[in-house]
Amino acid sequence: MHWIDYLRPRTLDECLDAFAEHGEAARALAGGTDLLVQMREGRRSNAVVIDVKAVEECNQLSYDDSEGLTLGAAVPCYRIYGDEAVRRHYPGLIDSVSMIGGTQIQGRASVGGNLCNASPSADAVPALIALRATCLIASSEGWRNVPVEDFCTGPGQTVLRPSEVLLALLLPPPEPGSGACYLRFIPRNEMDIAVAGAGVSVRLSGGRFADARVALAAVAPTPLLVREAGEVLKGRPVDRNALGLAGEAARAAARPISDMRGTAEYRSNLCAVLTRRALETAVQRAGGDLG
């Protein structure tokens, strides 16, 4: 690996000062499971690594019925799936954090890092989009909040400006009658990169879809929010026909490439199937009945 300087700020102010001072040379280190690999392979050449794990704001994991979930950007997967409140209120997020890497990777890797790495196939991101998570971004100049679906701008690229750092993801509290799910397809049981993935959330009321969100992984240059799939569900009776229509909307929105993991046609087809199946689980979790 090229020479780096390693900084470990202890407070948010120290952290923001470090990012302000080093600008484009700096890269945040959380679990390191993507960053260190990329630096070793010469794919990232940042001269300064700023370890954000000692900064309290990046490490918080707290749920409140009115505020929802504050998920610090550096909180590793195992803390998330080990948290009772997250298990109870955000099973769709649990789906994704329990399938990222194996036990060792889950001991280090964070959802914030998964997002900042901006891989089109990132497993945590469709679930975050479906759950309407937003990104709390800070710099020494101030704060801003960006919806997760607007955060990634291309493979490995995000809206973060030099001197900015992602502090936390904010997830609104789940509304009554809501449910969510993330599903991916891989050709083996564990430890693989999604050929395609679908994260969905629904809110049911009186036997109909009051609201729905569908987001896809690995079928576009960025994780993809499919607004059409949500729109087609709104107001419809909760039945398998509706799920099929949402699946077709997801298929139509996908813009996949063909590569070693699958052809574009295969991936498009997976979008329809995964969306339908993820919606089935989300409906069940919302207390709905598909008959």
Added chain:
Amino acid sequence: MAMRSIHVQTTINGQPAEFLCEPRQSLLEVLRDVLRLTGTKEGCNDGNCGACTVEMDGRIVPACLVLGAEAEGARILTVEGIAEGGALHPVQAAFLEGAALQCGVCTPGFIVAAKVLLDANPDPTESEIRLWLANNLCRCTGYDKIVRSVQAAAKIRQETAA
């Protein structure tokens, strides 16, 4: 930028330890090349194979994806620290008895990972064992002997505790 080494104070295998490392050196490099604890093996060096698994603050981590500098203030356990007072840990004894190794390169990672599993879950099911160890690759044994040996180690631990 000054090219400086970092002074790190940590705890390794129950003993206070300190070392100097370059900021870019991984914990794996520090363990093997600086501290000469060569029990921890380098396999893929990118987090896929699990050969360099160590326990860090109660969790298993790939030492190749931790910077040496990140060990500051941490508690690290490597395969060298698994046996207690000259007696093999039940996982080590069961691996020997069950012939759960051939070339041995993956073995330290499996032993550390299995030890931490049994600390957290003294009576895991076969599928819990396989899932926990999914980040550890073995190209010799076909895994069955490893899984059976972890089951045997669980039994030894329970009998010793009883």
